[in-house]
Amino acid sequence: MMNDLLVEALRPVQDPELHRSIVDLGMLRQADLADDGTARILVALTIAGCPLRNEITNRVTSAAETLDEVSAVELEFTVMTDDEREQLRRTLHGDASGSAGSHQAHGHAEGRAIPFAQPGSTTRPLLISSGKGGVGKSSITTNLAVALAGMGHRVGVVDADIYGYSIPRMLGTDRPPTVIDEMLVPPEMWGVRCISMGYFAPENEAVIWRGPMLHKALEQFLTDVYWDEPDFLLVDMPPGTGxxxxxxxxxxxRGEVYVVTTPQPAAQKVARLSAAMAEKVNLPVKGIIENMSWFTGDDGKRYEIFGAGGGQELADELGIPLLGQLPLVPMLREGGDVGRPIVAVEPESESAAAFRAIAERIAVELKPKKIFSPELKVI
Structure with missing residues (x-):
C-alpha cells in the first residue's frame, strides 16, 4: 500500500549511486502508515548486496521521521528482478542501439554512441596531459577534480592511464563499480565519480595489452559507464603520445587539453611534444599547469629545486595562459598515497588554494564560447 503523505516525504530521497529519487526510479514498493504511526516501507535495491544499503536506510528513515504522523519506521528491502534492472538501465542509460551520430562508430560494440561527442552534450572533457611521467599529472587530475566538485560542479574522472592507473588510490575509492544490467555505475568519493582499470585488474598484476584492447577499454569507460551528464569529465592521460x-x-x-610540466627544461621540452600532439589531432591546448614550482623550507624561504620559469616559457611559446604554479609539499604526495586529496582535507593550505584558483580559471575564464545545440543546423 502507498500512503500519499509518506510517498511525498520519501520523494526527495535519492539513490546514493544513481542520484535519482527512489520514488521516480520505482525503488519504493511500499509506503504504508499504520494507525499507531508506524511507517512500513519496502525498498527494492538495484542489486543484491548493494554497497550503499546502510546509506539508503539512513536517508529513508530520516525522511520518514520528518512527518509528525510517524512514530516509528519499519524498513525492509527486496531486490529488483533482471527485467526491472534492464528497464532501469534503459531509462537511465538508453539503448545500446540508441541515437546515431557522427561518432556512432566509436561507441560500444553493441552500437552505443559516446555521449560526450554528441552535439547536445554540455559536458566539458578536460584532458590532463604531460608527455612524460613523474611530473604529478595524476595528483593534479585528482585535486583539480575535487576542487571543481567543491565549487558545486558534477565531476567525473576517467583514469586513461591503463598501464599505470592510480586515480582510485588517490581518490580513496574503496569499492568497484556497481553493475546494473551491464551498465557500470562508478564509485564516488569527495564528490567525484571515477572509472579506472584499477577496479578490474587483479592486484599486483601488470596489464599487458596491445593497442586494440586499450582502444576497447576506453570505449567501454566512455559508453558503458553511467556518468549522468557531468559538467566536467577529467581524463588522466597516460604519458607519451601513443x-x-x-x-x-x-x-x-571537443576535448580541452591542459599540459602539466615542471620548471626544468627537460620536462618542458617533453611537455611541448604533448602540446604538439594535441595540435595534430585538432584538440585545443587551453593552458599550462606548472607543478613542483618551489619548496618552502622550515626557514620560510622558497627553494626552486627544479629551476624556475619553465611553465611560463612554455605558455608564452604556445600563446596560452599559465594557469597556476603548484608548490612541492609532502602532504600532497601523502594524501595521494592514502586517498585524502589535499584540496579536501587541507582546504586552507597553499596547495589547495592554488588548485581552487586553477579550477576557477578553467570553469569561468576558459569556458568555451561556442554553443553546442542539437537544434542548430547548417542549411
Whole structure:
C-alpha cells in the first residue's frame, strides 16, 4: 500500500549511486502508515548486496521521521528482478542501439554512441596531459577534480592511464563499480565519480595489452559507464603520445587539453611534444599547469629545486595562459598515497588554494564560447 503523505516525504530521497529519487526510479514498493504511526516501507535495491544499503536506510528513515504522523519506521528491502534492472538501465542509460551520430562508430560494440561527442552534450572533457611521467599529472587530475566538485560542479574522472592507473588510490575509492544490467555505475568519493582499470585488474598484476584492447577499454569507460551528464569529465592521460592519446582525440573531439610540466627544461621540452600532439589531432591546448614550482623550507624561504620559469616559457611559446604554479609539499604526495586529496582535507593550505584558483580559471575564464545545440543546423 502507498500512503500519499509518506510517498511525498520519501520523494526527495535519492539513490546514493544513481542520484535519482527512489520514488521516480520505482525503488519504493511500499509506503504504508499504520494507525499507531508506524511507517512500513519496502525498498527494492538495484542489486543484491548493494554497497550503499546502510546509506539508503539512513536517508529513508530520516525522511520518514520528518512527518509528525510517524512514530516509528519499519524498513525492509527486496531486490529488483533482471527485467526491472534492464528497464532501469534503459531509462537511465538508453539503448545500446540508441541515437546515431557522427561518432556512432566509436561507441560500444553493441552500437552505443559516446555521449560526450554528441552535439547536445554540455559536458566539458578536460584532458590532463604531460608527455612524460613523474611530473604529478595524476595528483593534479585528482585535486583539480575535487576542487571543481567543491565549487558545486558534477565531476567525473576517467583514469586513461591503463598501464599505470592510480586515480582510485588517490581518490580513496574503496569499492568497484556497481553493475546494473551491464551498465557500470562508478564509485564516488569527495564528490567525484571515477572509472579506472584499477577496479578490474587483479592486484599486483601488470596489464599487458596491445593497442586494440586499450582502444576497447576506453570505449567501454566512455559508453558503458553511467556518468549522468557531468559538467566536467577529467581524463588522466597516460604519458607519451601513443595509442590512447590518438583514440581519445577521436572519442572526445571537443576535448580541452591542459599540459602539466615542471620548471626544468627537460620536462618542458617533453611537455611541448604533448602540446604538439594535441595540435595534430585538432584538440585545443587551453593552458599550462606548472607543478613542483618551489619548496618552502622550515626557514620560510622558497627553494626552486627544479629551476624556475619553465611553465611560463612554455605558455608564452604556445600563446596560452599559465594557469597556476603548484608548490612541492609532502602532504600532497601523502594524501595521494592514502586517498585524502589535499584540496579536501587541507582546504586552507597553499596547495589547495592554488588548485581552487586553477579550477576557477578553467570553469569561468576558459569556458568555451561556442554553443553546442542539437537544434542548430547548417542549411
Amino acid at each position: 595509442d590512447i592519446a590518438i583514440s581519445l582525440s577521436q572519442y572526445l573531439p
